[in-house]
Every structure is written in C-alpha cells, then in structure tokens.
Amino acid sequence: MQDRTLLIVNGPGLGELAENDQHGAATIEGLESECAACCLQHELELDFRQTDDVAEMAGWLAAGGADFAGVIINPAGCAQSEKTNLDDLGAAITRVTDSGKPVVEVHWANIFQEGAGEAQPLKVPGADLAFVCGLGPNGYQFAISAIATRLAG
C-alpha cells in the first residue's frame, strides 16, 4: 500500500557510492538495505530508486510522488544541470508538498564545506521542503524517522 510506502530517489552519480563512503554503506545496495531496515522499524515500506537522468527523477515525482507517504530525494549534483530539468524537478517537488506529503532533500556530505564539490541545495521557493546534509547515510535515517513521526502525529 503506497500510503505506507516511502519513495527514496537517488540522483546522478549515486550508483557509485563507494568513493564517498566514510560511514559504512559502501554501495547503493548497502544504503538501500539500511534504509529498508530503518523503514521496517517505523512500519513503513520502501521504494528505493536511483537514476543518472534528472528528467527521469522529475518524472517519478511528477507521476506519482504524491501517492507515497513521503519522499526523500538525494539530488546529488543535479542542481548544476540544465535549468529546464531543474524546473521540472522543482515543480514536481512542489506538487508533492502541496498535496500535504513531506519531501526531504538529503545530501551525504556537508555540501557547504570548502572543497565539497558543486552540489547546491534545491531552490524550490513554493515548496515545503526539508533539508539534511552532512550526516552520511544517517541523513536518510534522520529523514525516514522525521517523516514517520509526522505520519504518526
């Protein structure tokens, strides 16, 4: 049942997590296992996806993002991609939050630290978008727990 299912969407480059690993989830599969275990603790199901195509990511959210209990999105570096695709992603996120469903943006590393690379926070002014960065895989756990608490409240 999708109303007890979290959608987790991982963006460009995240299929190759091993280089960035400091905390334990050495692969995207490892991260998925950790997220599934965390969801289980909160009596939630998990739909875990990854794509290097920003348009596909936007499409997933636009097509049925609002049907899920909540959405966690790690856009990775896609804030540097073509403006058109970013607008589509922003619109899709806004549609999900307008429907009352929580969306949390998660970045593995603290993207604001010097030398962290080019990732930027998503700028989606009309949305109710929460944000976590710098907690490694615990960022996903944090987001799952926060969404679960909101659902329970």
Next chain:
Amino acid sequence: MRAIIINGPNLNLLGTREPEIYGTVTLEDVSKQCSELGKKKGIEVDFLQSNFEGQIVEWIQGAIDTTDALIINAAAYTHTSVAIHDALKSYHGLKIELHISNPHLRESFRHTSFVSPVVDAVVAGFGVEGYAHVIDLLPDLVQNASK
C-alpha cells in the same frame, strides 16, 4: 553525553512571531521537550537562547572540551556572523546547524550561511520538531562522528 543547543536572535519570540512560518510552539516548550527526550537518551542538554552575538560566541567557547555535541540555530546571525563562524572553528565535537524553516526556500539573503562551512551537518525545514529529531538521533551521530 552532554549537548549544548544554542539559539540566536528573535527565537525567544517563537510561537508569537510569524506563526504562519514558525507555528505556535514556544522556545520554552522546545527546551522542555529537548531536556525530557535527552534524559531518555542519556544526554544532558543545555538549551540556551540569546539575542546577542557575543554571548553566543562565549557559549560556543565555553562548550569546547566540555560537551560532545553542539547544535546551533543562529537564526539571523547565520547569515551575517564571521565571529560565530570563527568560534565554531575552535569547537571539535559534533556540530550541527539547525533551522526551523529551510533558509534556501526563503529570501536570497538567507541563502548564505557563515555557519554551514564550519559545521558537520545542516538540518533545516523540519519545523520545531527538528530539535527533537536531532536529539533522538544524537547518540548515533556522535558515535559515527568519532569513527
């Protein structure tokens, strides 16, 4: 485990100022919630608020070597204070920047943070519940940070 939570200017008005953004829960409510949750998790929590930049600097300095984690919602000083930035560089426990709303969704002058580059993690936009979420996960976060 000891944690210090530092809140910046105007957060003393939480629950009364712009409730459409920040809600009706007061900072006193948040402080009590953090202390109670902290007790359950084995964390001694110091929950502080000041409208004065220098006081915040002194609290950060006082937290050096006396606490395991520092959580800071510097509010407006986030976007202006090199002094707080410099003080945070001297603190070597786990540092988390926290905001009730997501500054990146608001006015452009809130998109720059002097705090973000010198902390370990940034958490924003979870409403006042963000404080409790951080406390809830803090033992794991401190343990992982020390690895």
